[in-house]
Amino acid sequence: MLLVKNVTYYIGSEKKKLLNNISVEFSPGKLNLIIGPNGAGKSTLIKAICGQIHPQQGDIFYGEKNINKISVANMAKIRSVLSQNIELSFPLTVTEVVMMGRYPHFTANPTEKDIIACKEAMKLFDVLSMADRNFMTLSGGEKQRVHFARVLSQIWYPIKDNYRYLILDEPLTFLDVHYQFDFMYKIQRLLKNNDIIVIGVVHDLNLAAKFGDQITVLKNASILTNGTKEAVLTKEHIQLAYQLEPIIHKEGEKIFLFFD
Amino acid sequence: MQLQKTYKGIFFILLLLLVIISLLSIRYGAVSVSLNEIFSALKKYFSLQNDMTLNERIFMDIRLPRAILCVLVGASLAVGGVLMQALFRNPIVEPGLVGTSSGAAFGAALYFVLGAVFKFDAGEWTLPITACVGGILSTFLVLILSRSKQSGKSSIVALLLIGIAINALFMSGVGFLSYIARDPQARSITFWGLGTLSGANWHSVIIVGISTIVCITAAMRYAKQLNTLMLGEDEAQFLGVNIKQMKRNVLLINVLLIAVATAFVGIISFVGLIVPHLLRMLNGSDNKFLIRNSAILGGILLSMADLMARMLLRPAELPIGIITSIVGVPVFIILLRKKDYFF
Numbered sequence: 001m002l003l004v005k006n007v008t009y010y011i012g013s014e015k016k017k018l019l020n021n022i023s024v025e026f027s028p029g030k031l032n033l034i035i036g037p038n039g040a041g042k043s044t045l046i047k048a049i050c051g052q053i054h055p056q057q058g059d060i061f062y063g064e065k066n067i068n069k070i071s072v073a074n075m076a077k078i079r080s081v082l083s084q085n086i087e088l089s090f091p092l093t094v095t096e097v098v099m100m101g102r103y104p105h106f107t108a109n110p111t112e113k114d115i116i117a118c119k120e121a122m123k124l125f126d127v128l129s130m131a132d133r134n135f136m137t138l139s140g141g142e143k144q145r146v147h148f149a150r151v152l153s154q155i156w157y158p159i160k161d162n163y164r165y166l167i168l169d170e171p172l173t174f175l176d177v178h179y180q181f182d183f184m185y186k187i188q189r190l191l192k193n194n195d196i197i198v199i200g201v202v203h204d205l206n207l208a209a210k211f212g213d214q215i216t217v218l219k220n221a222s223i224l225t226n227g228t229k230e231a232v233l234t235k236e237h238i239q240l241a242y243q244l245e246p247i248i249h250k251e252g253e254k255i256f257l258f259f260d
Numbered sequence: 261m262q263l264q265k266t267y268k269g270i271f272f273i274l275l276l277l278l279v280i281i282s283l284l285s286i287r288y289g290a291v292s293v294s295l296n297e298i299f300s301a302l303k304k305y306f307s308l309q310n311d312m313t314l315n316e317r318i319f320m321d322i323r324l325p326r327a328i329l330c331v332l333v334g335a336s337l338a339v340g341g342v343l344m345q346a347l348f349r350n351p352i353v354e355p356g357l358v359g360t361s362s363g364a365a366f367g368a369a370l371y372f373v374l375g376a377v378f379k380f381d382a383g384e385w386t387l388p389i390t391a392c393v394g395g396i397l398s399t400f401l402v403l404i405l406s407r408s409k410q411s412g413k414s415s416i417v418a419l420l421l422i423g424i425a426i427n428a429l430f431m432s433g434v435g436f437l438s439y440i441a442r443d444p445q446a447r448s449i450t451f452w453g454l455g456t457l458s459g460a461n462w463h464s465v466i467i468v469g470i471s472t473i474v475c476i477t478a479a480m481r482y483a484k485q486l487n488t489l490m491l492g493e494d495e496a497q498f499l500g501v502n503i504k505q506m507k508r509n510v511l512l513i514n515v516l517l518i519a520v521a522t523a524f525v526g527i528i529s530f531v532g533l534i535v536p537h538l539l540r541m542l543n544g545s546d547n548k549f550l551i552r553n554s555a556i557l558g559g560i561l562l563s564m565a566d567l568m569a570r571m572l573l574r575p576a577e578l579p580i581g582i583i584t585s586i587v588g589v590p591v592f593i594i595l596l597r598k599k600d601y602f603f
Contacts, residue, residue, distance in 0.1 A: 051495075051497075052494060052548070060263040072497055072501065073500040073501075073502070074500075074503050075499060075500070076499050076500025077500070079498075080498065081495075083385075083492075083494060083495060083498075086491050086492060086495060088490050088491065089349035089350065089351075089489075089490050089494075090345075090346075090349075090351065090490050090540065090545035091540065091544060091545055092487075092490065092544055092545050092546070093544060096498055096544065096545075096546055097491075100488055100491065100499055101499075102489060103484055103487070103488060103499050103500065104499055104500040134544075154499070
């Protein structure tokens with residue numbers, strides 16, 4: 001599992017807290033989603049989990065190991081991260097971009113195993129047909145799918161005695177409804193492998209309601225609530241987080257949220 | 261779909277071209293050297309005979325070291341260009357951007373104008389050493405000044421801006437020195453600032469050769485890491501790259517490549533800028549492909565330029581930097597305006 005323990009992070013001379021004593025546990029085989037209003041600290045939390053920033057207090061554990069004890073190179077073998085808005089500085093083909101996902105696993109030239117992972121990941125996200133195209137000429141949605149393939153190829157094979165970690169920072173921007181659902185279904189299917197821990201930030205509450213197994217709501221640098229969708233997606237919580245009264249519609253186990 | 265491109269075709273064509281150009285540049289110049297003379301000179305050299313004709317001497321002592329130096333310097337400049345463009349994630353970067361070549365120019369100008377005043381004298385090595393030291397010092401000045409006070413890291417933008425500023429400073433230093441210089445000294449500064457390979461000899465071939473081979477071999481090891489940088493620094497880190505270490509080492513490789521090459525031949529512009537672009541147009545931006553092939557293509561272009569520099573105003577010689585700019589700029593602009601190459 002991935003454990004965030006009493007993490008506090010502040011900046012500036014007034015020590016403005018961007019994360020205030022955050023503790024949360026993300027378990028394998030579940031889709032862990034983080035939601036919350038703008039400026040609540042979602043991105044900061046993701047950055048702390050990724051090791052981009054170093055919180056002044058608290059610890060983050062990948063499995064048994066403290067994040068500070070794992071080298072950048074070793075981390076890349078077990079964890080992949082999908083960030084927002086990645087633009088290339090030079091023209092590359094789609095294949096070349098996806099192959100970067102395998103870079104942590106080989107030294108000079110890709111092995112057969114790397115090539116297969118690449119191909120399968122490209123097939124999975126429907127980008128095999130554009131393999132030789134210049135990445136820069138793709139549409140926003142196509143680019144996003146290429147990055148999905150890259151990120152997935154990075155953790156394609158199970159790792160002995162270790163979890164694989166997938167961290168998604170707002171993965172659904174640029175995608176139309178079809179590919180939003182398509183992507184979430186694929187992640188859900190991926191989670192049938194019980195060794196993968198997925199953490200994602202999403203904005204769309206209905207997507208969170210449909211796919212989230214564990215939902216964490218952030219507000220003002222703290223955790224407002226954390227748990228199953230039934231426990232978290234209540235009128236009170238949503239109103240507290242977003243200052244908007246939702247209309248919550250339940251159909252069996254399904255939850256839909258509307259705003260008026 | 262090619263999941264693993266083999267660039268061998270391009271590499272061998274370029275290698276063949278390099279051999280042809282080098283042969284031409286060995287044969288032609290103020291005096292033509294025939295193939296027979298080349299062979300007999302080599303035969304005499306290896307059998308330790310000491311009775312070479314004038315043409316054979318010209319080949320052995322002037323043309324051959326010059327042709328080899330040309331290839332080495334071209335390779336150094338072009339690979340430096342690839343490294344800096346990849347590191348700065350910016351297509352308009354030249355290898356001298358971090359202050360190396362302007363610092364070297366300042367060192368050389370100091371030597372030309374005040375050389376007699378200083379006590380430092382290392383014979384034929386004095387100029388290369390002062391230029392090389394100037395290049396290395398100015399680069400470190402840029403690196404130190406661009407380091408942020410808080411994090412202790414150099415951001416790429418800061419590096420770029422400080423580099424431009426320090427370049428301007430050293431070039432005005434060169435301007436001042438040529439202003440106070442007497443006429444022949446000022447001409448030396450100008451000529452050196454435009455680059456020339458007329459001083460080529462076997463000593464310079466050996467020194468530049470070592471630096472070129474060591475640095476390019478080291479650069480190849482960073483090709484993959486530089487590729488990930490195309491996605492941005494965060495992404496590169498997620499792909500397992502130790503950014504700080506990589507930046508430092510790549511900069512170090514570049515400084516060595518450029519400072520040593522510049523020290524012996526002066527400032528040659530445009531090769532470092534144009535070669536990576538030509539190759540990118542041919543076969544994309546994979547840095548492994550770029551580093552390997554730009555070493556060859558850099559050698560080809562500089563050899564061609566040197567041949568032209570020697571042939572156009574025969575028996576006089578033009579500074580090679582003039583040729584690289586006059587020919588390089590229009591070719592570059594035409595290529596860039598081609599539709600399918602854009603950023």
